[in-house]
Amino acid sequence: MASPMTDNDPSLLLDNQLCFALYSASLAMTKLYKPMxxxxxxxxxxxxxxxxxxxxxxxxxxxxxxxxxxxxxxxxxxxxxxxxxxxxxxxxxxxxxxxxxxxxxxxxxxxxxxxxRIPACIRQATQCELDEIRAMTRQLQGLRSRLHT
Incomplete structure (x- = not known):
């Protein structure tokens, strides 16, 4: 029997957690905004x-x-x-x-x-095209909406 520490259940891997991806991306984004x-x-x-x-x-x-x-x-x-x-x-x-x-x-x-000037600076720092930013924003808004219902 595998011990909990050696069992690599993918559902419990940190990098597979949506919450962690959102949290760490939010921290990075907030850090980007801070000097501006x-x-x-x-x-x-x-x-x-x-x-x-x-x-x-x-x-x-x-x-x-x-x-x-x-x-x-x-x-x-x-x-x-x-x-x-x-x-x-x-x-x-x-x-x-x-x-x-x-x-x-x-x-x-x-x-x-x-x-x-801030949105252009953010777009440059993220290296995302405007269409990509809009698509991610819509996707996250949809997720937020589903979580609030």
């Missing part, structure tokens, strides 16, 4: 929040959380730091006091112009 985001004074999650707001300014905190797949316990401190940096403002919705709207400030809008 440091120049902007942003963390990666803050950058993601700004991307969502550059697409559609004036989201509620709950809409932003849904868009980023973040709970309010994670999102609120992130937004407080963006607000302290002067990039966003959080205001109660006059139509519904329970809702908090997140709006870009002039500083937050100006960051968009400085961030425009």
């Amino acid at each position: 985001l440091d120049e902007l004074g942003l963390t990666y999650p803050q950058y993601l929040a700004l991307l969502a707001l550059w697409e559609r300014d004036g989201l509620t905190v709950s809409e932003l959380g849904e868009r980023l797949f973040l709970d309010s316990g994670t999102l609120t401190p992130l937004l407080k730091r963006l607000e302290a940096a002067g990039h966003v403002s959080r205001l109660r919705d006059t139509a519904d006091e329970r809702r908090v709207l997140v709006r870009l400030t002039p500083s937050g809008r100006q960051l968009k112009a400085r961030a425009l």
Whole structure:
């Protein structure tokens, strides 16, 4: 009988784990973004929040959380730091006091112009063609969708 340490069941090999491939790729991607985001004074999650707001300014905190797949316990401190940096403002919705709207400030809008170079830098660093990036993105979005249902 083979011992657990010598049994090479392929289902338990680290390099056969989808979770590890996603995790290690995510770490590498975040490391790639770090110096570019440091120049902007942003963390990666803050950058993601700004991307969502550059697409559609004036989201509620709950809409932003849904868009980023973040709970309010994670999102609120992130937004407080963006607000302290002067990039966003959080205001109660006059139509519904329970809702908090997140709006870009002039500083937050100006960051968009400085961030425009990032996607091209990422594309160059990954050595992926745009079609390949789009295909991988769609595939990962599909996986995320299946995992959330």
